[in-house]
Amino acid sequence: MKEDRTTKRLIRRETHSSRALPATVAAAVLTVVFLWLALESTLWLLKDKPLLAGPAQMLGWLKDLPATTVPAGLTAAGIGLGIVGLLLLGSGVGAGRRSRRALASDRSAVVVDDDVIAAAVSSTSRLAANLAPGQVTTTVGGRSVRVHVRPTSGVPLELETITTAVDGELAAYAPNRRLTSSVRVTNQGVVGQ
Incomplete structure (x- = not known):
């Protein structure tokens, strides 16, 4: 019985592609973003000079974003983020079959x-x-x-x-x-x- 389960696992491994690369890339990008946000927050709490932008600057930028950006630009950015999200969802949920x-x-x-x-x-x-x-x-x-x-x-x-x-x-x-x-x-x- 155990051999049958092992054989099925081997077959599945050979007939389906791994999702390790997209998952690793997404995790690495999110890790870098969150580490940067944590560093900026720590620098802000220590009242030190920010690396790129402090939390107060980022909040102000987000508040002013609709007024300072062309609506078509916001729409294009939203569509771009939606496409990236759909690609990530598709690579995670898709069958991933090899030929x-x-x-x-x-x-x-x-x-x-x-x-x-x-x-x-x-x-x-x-x-x-x-x-x-x-x-x-x-x-x-x-x-x-x-x-x-x-x-x-x-x-x-x-x-x-x-x-x-x-x-x-x-x-x-x-x-x-x-x-x-x-x-x-x-x-x-x-x-x-």
Whole structure:
């Protein structure tokens, strides 16, 4: 049971990106601001010269800000702060998924990059349709696999054969999130391949 929990943790760690960098940057900026405010307050209490601006100066500046600033400037500053807040919220709450997925395995944790799955599906569909390597491209999305096939001019393709081969390949992997496939044969063919 403990091994299963460890395996799940390893898989999650490999398939999701860390939020350590944005959290560290935000914490460092806030720490610097609060330390500066504490230093200014301490200097003000000791009746010493302020480093940049004392608390009384900052309070006066905040009171005079609406009268001395153009309303468009205040609006732009508010929008800018709102965008920064939304970016921080999005980086903290967002899924943070990498383009990797876990595959079923009885012995170990197996994590495969989406590009590897796309290459394998392209190869399988290419062999099923008897095509050259450049005639099949595959993209793997969050829950879908899209295969684009460019047939050889004048040679008919069986869409069902390619679809069956792609679905069989995906079923063999048994990814942790189900992938649906779509195979599209383009109207424009390739000459001489």
